[in-house]
Structures are given as structure tokens and as C-alpha cells.
Amino acid sequence: MADADALRAKMKASGDHVRTLKSQGAPKEQVEAEVAKLQEAKKELAEATGEPLGEEKGKKGRMALKTAKGTRDWAPSDMALREHIFSTLTRVFKKHGGSTIDTPVFELKEILAGKYGEDSKLIYDLQDQGGELCSLRYDLTVPFARFLAMNPIHYANIKRYHIAKVYRRDQPVMTKGRMREFYQCDFDIAGHYDPMVPDAEILCIVCEALGELEIGEFTVKINHRKILDGIFAVCGVPTEKTRTISSAVDKLDKLPWAEVRKEMTEEKGLDHEVADRIGKYVMLKGGPELLDRLKKTELANNAMAKQGMDDMELLFTYLDIYGISDKMSFDLSLARGLDYYTGIIYEAVTHASAPPGFTTVPSVPSTEAQPSDHHSGPSAPSSKSKKPKKDAEGEEEVDEATVGVGSIAAGGRYDELVGMFMSAAAGAGGSSKKAAGIPCVGISVGVERVFSLLNQKAKADEESRWGRSKETDVFIVAVAEGLLAERMKLAKELWDAGIKAEFMHKAKPKFRAQFETIEKERVPFAVLLGPDEVKQGVVKIKAQKGKEEGKEDEGEIVERVCLVSWLKERL
Amino acid sequence: MADADALRAKMKASGDHVRTLKSQGAPKEQVEAEVAKLQEAKKELAEATGEPLGEEKGKKGRMALKTAKGTRDWAPSDMALREHIFSTLTRVFKKHGGSTIDTPVFELKEILAGKYGEDSKLIYDLQDQGGELCSLRYDLTVPFARFLAMNPIHYANIKRYHIAKVYRRDQPVMTKGRMREFYQCDFDIAGHYDPMVPDAEILCIVCEALGELEIGEFTVKINHRKILDGIFAVCGVPTEKTRTISSAVDKLDKLPWAEVRKEMTEEKGLDHEVADRIGKYVMLKGGPELLDRLKKTELANNAMAKQGMDDMELLFTYLDIYGISDKMSFDLSLARGLDYYTGIIYEAVTHASAPPGFTTVPSVPSTEAQPSDHHSGPSAPSSKSKKPKKDAEGEEEVDEATVGVGSIAAGGRYDELVGMFMSAAAGAGGSSKKAAGIPCVGISVGVERVFSLLNQKAKADEESRWGRSKETDVFIVAVAEGLLAERMKLAKELWDAGIKAEFMHKAKPKFRAQFETIEKERVPFAVLLGPDEVKQGVVKIKAQKGKEEGKEDEGEIVERVCLVSWLKERL
Structure with missing residues (x-):
């Protein structure tokens, strides 16, 4: 186990390096790689001293943004x-x-x-x-x-x-x-x-x-x-x-x-x-x-x-x-x-x-x-x-x-x-x-x-069931034109049926941004809404599971009135 | 709302009365009735002052057996x-x-x-x-x-x-x-x-x-x-x-x-x-x-x-x-x-x-x-x-x-x-x-x-689902002779099957004492074991529900090997 002082020195050097690179206008990837190293050094130090991550205390005029020694947040x-x-x-x-x-x-x-x-x-x-x-x-x-x-x-x-x-x-x-x-x-x-x-x-x-x-x-x-x-x-x-x-x-x-x-x-x-x-x-x-x-x-x-x-x-x-x-x-x-x-x-x-x-x-x-x-x-x-x-506090x-x-x-x-x-x-x-x-x-x-x-x-284990930080089952995606009111209406229907559903809190969310959430949180079902779907009273559903298996998922068209029971069968 | 000092006086009078009665060798019922009054007075005082029930502090040489002011236990x-x-x-x-x-x-x-x-x-x-x-x-x-x-x-x-x-x-x-x-x-x-x-x-x-x-x-x-x-x-x-x-x-x-x-x-x-x-x-x-x-x-x-x-x-x-x-x-x-x-x-x-x-x-x-x-x-x-x-601590x-x-x-x-x-x-x-x-x-x-x-x-609401303090579904009752080992064996079978089961931790429990727990905690099923049942590889089951409806429950005989599935169907 490295010594805390050595780790502090390492962290400082890493921090200085990041600042130098930034001031020299170094390429973004290089700065990011160096920032990652700095984060790693911070983490090592935190582990060695038992003090949580966050700003170091004691800097003049600054508040220590951290939890008390020996305590931590759970994400x-x-x-x-x-x-x-x-x-x-x-x-x-x-x-x-x-x-x-x-x-x-x-x-x-x-x-x-x-x-x-x-x-x-x-x-x-x-x-x-x-x-x-x-x-x-x-x-x-x-x-x-x-x-x-x-x-x-x-x-x-x-x-x-x-x-x-x-x-x-x-x-x-x-x-x-x-x-x-x-x-x-x-x-x-x-x-x-x-x-x-x-x-x-x-x-x-x-x-x-x-x-x-x-x-x-x-x-x-x-x-x-x-x-x-x-x-x-x-x-x-x-x-x-x-x-x-x-x-x-x-x-x-x-x-x-x-x-x-x-x-x-x-x-x-x-x-x-x-x-x-x-x-x-x-x-x-x-x-x-x-x-x-x-x-x-x-x-x-x-x-x-x-x-x-x-x-x-x-x-x-x-x-x-x-x-x-x-x-x-x-x-x-x-x-x-x-x-x-x-x-x-x-x-x-x-x-x-x-x-x-x-x-x-x-x-x-x-x-x-x-x-x-x-x-x-x-x-x-x-x-x-x-x-x-x-240590610094005079404790063992x-x-x-x-x-x-x-x-x-x-x-x-x-x-x-x-x-x-x-x-x-x-x-x-x-x-x-x-x-x-x-x-x-x-x-x-x-x-x-x-x-x-x-x-x-x-x-x-990447497939671990503990990889998800929430249990959302359905993410409602706007295909075009935002359709905020329609997404809200659909979400409320699902909530009232006890289904865990989310949508992006933007009037006109980007298509990509919506799918990033779905992928990151491994949300099982994406329910897609476009102007045509709204007009025809249907939704298109893409299951994340099929995708993981490498299957091409064109999405399944489901009648809006049947959506709740369709989902309940599969959840 | 009565004043805390008045309540303290009331409590003291009640306590003195109990001691007098006891010293005079008063009939048990009379003493008990007076003790109940004393308990009531203590409770009123606790509610009025925000201090939890328990021994009052400050008595010489005694430890205050209570929770800190403004905090309480939840039973x-x-x-x-x-x-x-x-x-x-x-x-x-x-x-x-x-x-x-x-x-x-x-x-x-x-x-x-x-x-x-x-x-x-x-x-x-x-x-x-x-x-x-x-x-x-x-x-x-x-x-x-x-x-x-x-x-x-x-x-x-x-x-x-x-x-x-x-x-x-x-x-x-x-x-x-x-x-x-x-x-x-x-x-x-x-x-x-x-x-x-x-x-x-x-x-x-x-x-x-x-x-x-x-x-x-x-x-x-x-x-x-x-x-x-x-x-x-x-x-x-x-x-x-x-x-x-x-x-x-x-x-x-x-x-x-x-x-x-x-x-x-x-x-x-x-x-x-x-x-x-x-x-x-x-x-x-x-x-x-x-x-x-x-x-x-x-x-x-x-x-x-x-x-x-x-x-x-x-x-x-x-x-x-x-x-x-x-x-x-x-x-x-x-x-x-x-x-x-x-x-x-x-x-x-x-x-x-x-x-x-x-x-x-x-x-x-x-x-x-x-x-x-x-x-x-x-x-x-x-x-x-x-x-x-x-109040006593100089607080409002x-x-x-x-x-x-x-x-x-x-x-x-x-x-x-x-x-x-x-x-x-x-x-x-x-x-x-x-x-x-x-x-x-x-x-x-x-x-x-x-x-x-x-x-x-x-x-x-007496029938409230919150009336129970635990979720035990089955209580194993010895009809005679204790049968501790048999009860333990049966309990372990039920636990391994995921069924919530208890038995009395006595070698030879009284029949009545076992049923008191069942009734107090409204345990849905009593599984009765006697020497005959053990010999024949069966148990007798009495459902508490039928009993509440005033039905005479003679108990149902169930094969020991079928007990888990019998219970799972009904729980």
C-alpha cells in the first residue's frame, strides 16, 4: 500500500500536468486521459486515508466538499x-x-x-x-x-x-x-x-x-x-x-x-x-x-x-x-x-x-x-x-x-x-x-x-442485475416534433397502471439522447411515439433484450389501447 | 390539556395509594385496578411532556431507563x-x-x-x-x-x-x-x-x-x-x-x-x-x-x-x-x-x-x-x-x-x-x-x-392488517409428549421451502400456551403433531380463518410429504 504522502504528491503532479496541458491548448483526448489519471490518483488517496472523494479540505477560503471522515455516500x-x-x-x-x-x-x-x-x-x-x-x-x-x-x-x-x-x-x-x-x-x-x-x-x-x-x-x-x-x-x-x-x-x-x-x-x-x-x-x-x-x-x-x-x-x-x-x-x-x-x-x-x-x-x-x-x-x-x-489529525x-x-x-x-x-x-x-x-x-x-x-x-460481471441504478421498465421516446403533451399523457396512463415509466423532460429531445438513457440504464422497453403513431392510435415498441442478442429489432406496432396489457404480459 | 405539574401530582398520589393498598394487604383486584390507573397517569404525563414512558429520571442512584427527549422506540x-x-x-x-x-x-x-x-x-x-x-x-x-x-x-x-x-x-x-x-x-x-x-x-x-x-x-x-x-x-x-x-x-x-x-x-x-x-x-x-x-x-x-x-x-x-x-x-x-x-x-x-x-x-x-x-x-x-x-430542563x-x-x-x-x-x-x-x-x-x-x-x-379497526407484529404463517404445535425434535425437523422443512414457521422453544410446551401465540398473532395455520401423526407420517392442520367465521374446525389431515405444497396453495 503506497504511503498517503506519496499519493498526495502524485496527485498534485497529475493536477499540475492537467493545468499545463490545458494552458497549452493540448488536444482534448490528451487532457481527458490526464484527467482520468488525476481521478485515479484521487481515488487511491481516498482509499489510503479513509477520507471520501471530493475536494480536499483546508484550502484557504474554500469549503471542504466532502463527507465526514470514516463516512461515505452510497450511490x-x-x-x-x-x-x-x-x-x-x-x-x-x-x-x-x-x-x-x-x-x-x-x-x-x-x-x-x-x-x-x-x-x-x-x-x-x-x-x-x-x-x-x-x-x-x-x-x-x-x-x-x-x-x-x-x-x-x-x-x-x-x-x-x-x-x-x-x-x-x-x-x-x-x-x-x-x-x-x-x-x-x-x-x-x-x-x-x-x-x-x-x-x-x-x-x-x-x-x-x-x-x-x-x-x-x-x-x-x-x-x-x-x-x-x-x-x-x-x-x-x-x-x-x-x-x-x-x-x-x-x-x-x-x-x-x-x-x-x-x-x-x-x-x-x-x-x-x-x-x-x-x-x-x-x-x-x-x-x-x-x-x-x-x-x-x-x-x-x-x-x-x-x-x-x-x-x-x-x-x-x-x-x-x-x-x-x-x-x-x-x-x-x-x-x-x-x-x-x-x-x-x-x-x-x-x-x-x-x-x-x-x-x-x-x-x-x-x-x-x-x-x-x-x-x-x-x-x-x-x-x-x-x-x-x-495521520494529519494526529490519529493512528x-x-x-x-x-x-x-x-x-x-x-x-x-x-x-x-x-x-x-x-x-x-x-x-x-x-x-x-x-x-x-x-x-x-x-x-x-x-x-x-x-x-x-x-x-x-x-x-457486466450482466450483473446490480448494474442498474433504477428499475424503469419503459422509456417513452419522441421520434420527432417533441410531442411532449402526448408523452406526458402516455406516461400518466402507464403510471396509473403501476408501470415504471419515464420520458425525457425536454420539449424537443434529441432522438439519440433519449436512447442513451435507455442503453445506460438497460431499460427493457422503448415505446416510440411519432406523429403517425399518434394519429393512428398506436405505438412502436423496441425491446432492448432482442437487441442485446444481436437481433435486428424493427420494433413491434401495438395498439395504444392494448399497450398496458401488452407490457404487463412481458414485465 | 391538563398541566404537566398537575399530572405529576396525580401520578404521585396514585403511586402512594398503590403502596398503601399493598402494605395493607388489599385484595389483588383492587391493587391491580389502582396500578392500571397509575399506568394511565404515567402515560398522560408522558404525552403531555413529550417524554417517553419508562422510569422517571433523577431519582437518586437510579439509572433513567428511557429514550432521549423527543425520541422514541417503535414497537x-x-x-x-x-x-x-x-x-x-x-x-x-x-x-x-x-x-x-x-x-x-x-x-x-x-x-x-x-x-x-x-x-x-x-x-x-x-x-x-x-x-x-x-x-x-x-x-x-x-x-x-x-x-x-x-x-x-x-x-x-x-x-x-x-x-x-x-x-x-x-x-x-x-x-x-x-x-x-x-x-x-x-x-x-x-x-x-x-x-x-x-x-x-x-x-x-x-x-x-x-x-x-x-x-x-x-x-x-x-x-x-x-x-x-x-x-x-x-x-x-x-x-x-x-x-x-x-x-x-x-x-x-x-x-x-x-x-x-x-x-x-x-x-x-x-x-x-x-x-x-x-x-x-x-x-x-x-x-x-x-x-x-x-x-x-x-x-x-x-x-x-x-x-x-x-x-x-x-x-x-x-x-x-x-x-x-x-x-x-x-x-x-x-x-x-x-x-x-x-x-x-x-x-x-x-x-x-x-x-x-x-x-x-x-x-x-x-x-x-x-x-x-x-x-x-x-x-x-x-x-x-x-x-x-x-419545563424541568428550562425549555419551553x-x-x-x-x-x-x-x-x-x-x-x-x-x-x-x-x-x-x-x-x-x-x-x-x-x-x-x-x-x-x-x-x-x-x-x-x-x-x-x-x-x-x-x-x-x-x-x-380490529381486523386491520397492521394488528399483527410478525408475518408467521404456520405455527407447529405439539399435541402431547413435547416432540421437540419432530417439531424442529418439520420447521426446518418449512423454512427450506421458504415458509414462515415457528414453534415453541420448550421441550414440553403446554398445549394452551402454544395456541395463545397463534391467536394473539393471528397465525393463519396451526400444524398439529402428536405421536400418532408422527407414526402415520401425517399432520393435522387447523386454519385460523375458518375459526373466526365461527365454523367448527376439526382440522384437516394432510400427508407430511404433501404439506409444503398444501400450504403454498393456500398462502
């Missing part, structure tokens, strides 16, 4: 694919009885406080303009838990999905879909149910969703917090170090064991022998047979681990019924960042989403953590092995080459988060009976990464 | 209707060749600066946490203009729609759909076209959209900025007072002429005779025939007014072709708030949306301005005739009784906004040739108000 050509992803996920969620809720983009600051550990520094706060202190939501899980705590009777049982934007003041890597504003697509099941039944359905939903999105082969890594905690206990990790050692283990998908061990012992002061005992466990992975192996170890005597293993055994039974056990990898190195998980945890990775360049213990592709996993927070900045540079730059598209779905069981809100609201010294809360399990699909993956594919 | 039962509104609008927008874009929720502060006049004080700023200064978007129009200015070549011509949330630190009136976070649904046509052709299509879209939303009878008030400016010129308004006098005129839908006249003369120092001359014009309204009348006045000699009248004449020709002239009211009192309008302006009002209690000049129902009209900003706090009270309270649902769509032509951005980015002292910009015309549908109106209707 119509992006939106078609994005909406396809959202509607595919919505369809899967609804198939499983999901209903949706909407919560505000900002929450009271204290609602988010203390939920994200050290990642709380990434929360965007609203300015204090009088009144309450608020922050932009960091994920959709905490607002959901807050919603449940406020309405525990109405929503004691709910399957809810929520597709919406969340905000993190992280270092952006725009080309890999890591942004400061990005979408999350969450599905969670809340309610007191029998063990592993909702958990298995969530995993079933993950598999169905990733399958329907056609992102290619994927694996779902699963583990159980209670097994992990049991491992730490039997290996001799002091209780107060459990969570911090757990975070170290979670890095095994990005760092070799030697480095993780070093973090445990040197940074976190763990005994060397304890670290080695942990190492023997967390490098294990496999299927249900791994449970049998674990049961023969000292883990079998740890009550916590025993509970976790019973859960996993039951889970595998259910996953077999759903026919998805082969997608799973029981992976003892999966720990996940956030504290609030209490049961099974999981993370889906595609082969296409692995970041390059890490020597990892697991054979399953390794991952990078942020956007997909709202359930864990962005725990793993990938540049940790290098000394980070500072990320070396893009080390960032993969990352895990594409992640989540787990969190049985205590709702209860935490209920207890906090009931008062710290509070009532004698602690709020019972509502157990939850959920998944978050990392749609920005899914988009990156599918968009790459779509770009390679 | 699944709301979302079905909200999504219906969004999808109806999207369908209409796509029919007219619309494509959508997505822009960030926050923009650089300077992008929004100077676009909203005195309403800029309502903009939410993000806290300065290092880096760029940003603000939450106030509408979707300014971000759209910024997008066009950044991509003038790619999007020189675009019909774009955008359905998204915007933010205003205004005084909320939650029950009337006036909130600090609310949706806007915008459709705009950008491009150099022939006069009034895009403008007429926008009005056509408004009529189609409001028609398809089934909000009842409506009228679209239209006027032209150039006619208004011509009127001010011929009446003798000094040029520098044009915009402020225009704002005064815009209040004629809420205030009687005498008050508007007073504002013009006493507050704004306009000559009494000039005000009276204006009065004669701005009280006029009608159809195209009003143009003939105006042409006989001194307006005919004003070049500006002449241009506006030519536009209106052409517009009416096109509206006739679209068959929507009868929905229009050419209303010379319509002025709209924002400065950036340069051509026709419009505002749709329903008979259902009029606020009570104003003596107005026009016969068309009067309106209240905020959420629907992103094109004008929240120009008209309705409590202006009363001395506002202060709004007297709800004076606030109507308001105008439900509004917009106009703004030909210079995009050029403003392009010029500002090119530099103030800038290049010799001024950026040409891209002319635009657009409409914003006030969906929160549409929701309020339709929700009222839906609540009155």
Missing part, C-alpha cells in the same frame, strides 16, 4: 445491491417469526456507559447543548436490552430483528468496509426457553442467511463461555484475571501462540506453567467428538465446564436435526471481546474474508473483528504488530494490507444484560429482589463486509 | 404500518424512475451552516472529540445538494429518493408526530430540463403518493416565489425586507390577517399602506383563472412576476394533462420559510390535518409546519400566541392542543443550492467562472404525520 448503483442484502436478510428473519423494532440513533449517555469496556472511547457523544447528555449508539444490542428492560411484560418473548446504522470513532479502512458509520443487521431471541433451542435456531438462521446471500463457503466457529471459564479455572488462572486472559486467547486467530503466550505472561503477569496448560486446551478444535476428548480431562471435574459441555452436547443434537453440523467448527480459541456473554459464542468466517499475512494456529481462516460483531465490539485493531503512524493510521474483510457474522448468548438495566433502574441500593431480567441470544451479520464481497463479484 | 406493532408507508412511497418513487442514495447521518458542520436561517439553532452538534466538527443532518435536501456538488458530472440528471431520519432540537409534541428524530421521505429531480416539466411530475408524484397512502381528501397549495417577489416589488416593499415580509405572509395559514399585518408594520417596520396593498394580493386564491385576474393588475408590468405567471400558466397545462388540476389551490399566501426556493413552492394538507382553534383567512385547512417540510424548516412553532411555559413547553398534525407534504424548486456548494468549494475569491450548479425541484412527504393519521384509523 444508486451501490444501493441496489445493498437493498438486495437487506431484503434477503429480512426475508430470512421473517421466515423465523422475526418482528422488527426501531430505536433512536442516540441514547442517553448513561445507557451506553460501562457496556463496551475499553472500546467505550470509540463512542460518539453529542455536544451538550442543554438538556440530557446523549451518545450515538455503538451497536444495536444495548438499545435492544434497554428496550426490553423498559417493556419487560410486553416483550418477555420476542424474536426481533433490527437493520440500522451504528457509530464508532475507530480508524476507518474504507475499502475493506470498516467505517465510522456502518449498518448492522441483528436478530435476537429473547425469552425464558429450554436450553439450546433458541441458540440452535440462531445458528440455523446464520447458515440460511449466509447461504441465501451467496457469499460462498463459510465456517461458523463456536465455543462456550462456561467451558472457557472452566479451562481457566482448572489451569489455575486467578479469578480476577479470567476476562483479561480470555481477551488474550481471543487473539489466537490473528497472532501466533508464542505472542499470545507472551501477552499472558509478560504483560498480564500469568504464571508460565499456567499459560502452557491453557495453550494445550485452546489450540483444540473439531466437531462433537472433541467433547468426548474434553470429558476425559480434568475439565470433567469442573462444574462450570461441565455445564458448558452439556450445553454443547445438546446443541450438536439440535444442529444435526437442522442439518448444519458440518458448517460448525468447535474452536476452543474463540473467546470474543465483550464481557456480557454468558453461554455459547460464535463467529462466521468465509474463505474470502481472511486477512492476509498472519501466521495463525487455526486452520480455519482467521478474521478481523470490528463491524460484524456488535456482540463483541471492535476488539482487535489489526495493526497491533506494527508501530502505528499518525491503519495499515490496510493487514486488514481482511473479517468475520461476517458473530454473536452469542447474553442472559444478564437486560437484568442489569432493570436492576440499575430499580436503584443501586434497590429493592430486595433483584430484577430477574430476560435471557437473550443473538447474531449480527456484518453487512458492510458482505457488501464488499458481493460488490467485488458484481463488478466482475 | 413491532408500529413497524408494520411504518414499513407499509415506506414501501408504498418507494413504489411510487420507483414508478417515476427514482433511484435512491444513502448519505451519512452526520455532515461536516460547515456543510449545514448558513442553510437554515434562524432554525440553525435547532441543529444537533457532535461533541468535539478531536478531528472534524460534525452535526446531525437537519434535512435530506442539503446533503443531497452536497452530494450533487461533489459528483456534478455523474449525477447531472437524477431522480433520487431518500427515506431516512433527520434531527431537530425542537420542542417535541410526541402525540402529534412532532419529534426530535423523525423520518423524511424525499423525492427530487435534478437536471437542466425544460420549464415546469419536472415540476409537474413532482406534483403528480405527490398526488399519486397521497392517494396510494389512502390518507383521505387533500389539497395541494401552490404558489411561485417570483410572483410573490413581484407582488412585494409592486407593493413597494424595500428589497432588503423581501424575505422577512415573505416569512410574515407565510403565517397566514395560522394567524389572522390583522396579526400578520401587525407583524409587518410594528415588528418589521413596513409602511401601513404597503402592508395593505400586500393584503389585497395575498388573500387571493383559486385556480388557473386567478392568473387572468392577476394579469390585469400592475403585476403584469413586473418582469419577475411575469416570469412566475408564465411558469404557472405552463404548469397548469401540464397538470391538466396529468388530471390533477382539481387537487390544486393556487394560493398567494403560501410563501414557505427557507430562502433557497427560486420557483414554484407547494404544500399538501389533508382535511384531517388541520390544527384546531385558529381563525385563518384561507378556507383551505391551515397547517403547522415542522416535520413534513424539510424544504422549509420548522418555521412555525404553534405556541406563539401564548406565553410559553418552561408546547401547548399540544394548538398543534395539528400539520401539512403532510411540502417542497419547491431550488435552482441555486447545488451551485452554492460548488462555488464555496471552488473558493470564495475563487475562479473567474462561477460554478453553474444543477437546478432541482423536490418534495418531502411528512411520514410521521401520515403515520399518526393512518395509525388512528388502524386502531379503530
